[in-house]
Amino acid sequence: MQSWLNEHRNVPVANQEQQLRSDPSFKRLPPGEQQRLVHQLHSVNQMPDEMRQRRIARAEMMERLSPQDRMRVNRSAREWTTLPADRQTVMKNAFRDLRSVPPDQRSIVLNSARYQGQFSPQERGILSDMLKVEPYEAPK
Numbered sequence: 001m002q003s004w005l006n007e008h009r010n011v012p013v014a015n016q017e018q019q020l021r022s023d024p025s026f027k028r029l030p031p032g033e034q035q036r037l038v039h040q041l042h043s044v045n046q047m048p049d050e051m052r053q054r055r056i057a058r059a060e061m062m063e064r065l066s067p068q069d070r071m072r073v074n075r076s077a078r079e080w081t082t083l084p085a086d087r088q089t090v091m092k093n094a095f096r097d098l099r100s101v102p103p104d105q106r107s108i109v110l111n112s113a114r115y116q117g118q119f120s121p122q123e124r125g126i127l128s129d130m131l132k133v134e135p136y137e138a139p140k
Helices: 002-007 013-022 031-045 049-064 067-082 085-098 103-110 113-118 121-131
Strands: none
Touching: 002 049, 013 031, 031 049, 067 085, 067 121, 085 103, 085 113, 085 121, 103 121
């Protein structure tokens, strides 16, 4: 879906759904999956431009992962939701900070004494997996 959105980003929103519904690969999907994709199309189109671009970039990065790495990212996303609320908040703040670290330096920061003292190995693993599909965001 994200690659389709990227290819059709210059198509007026009103025409995107019509083009999606006429796409042969879309027509082969079960009705429930079709409805989910149409809903996702509307949801993405209502996002502010910067948020929409980040979501598309994240999805494209996910598509480039091996199936095994994609499963690890999905597993880590599920594990994140099982953490206590206070740990989720701390992780969210760290994740936001780590987005502004260039991707090739993120593992160095995650393995620093500061992060080792603040996060368990499981939490650092979750952050590491999730950052694999998170686009770099230059500090503002």
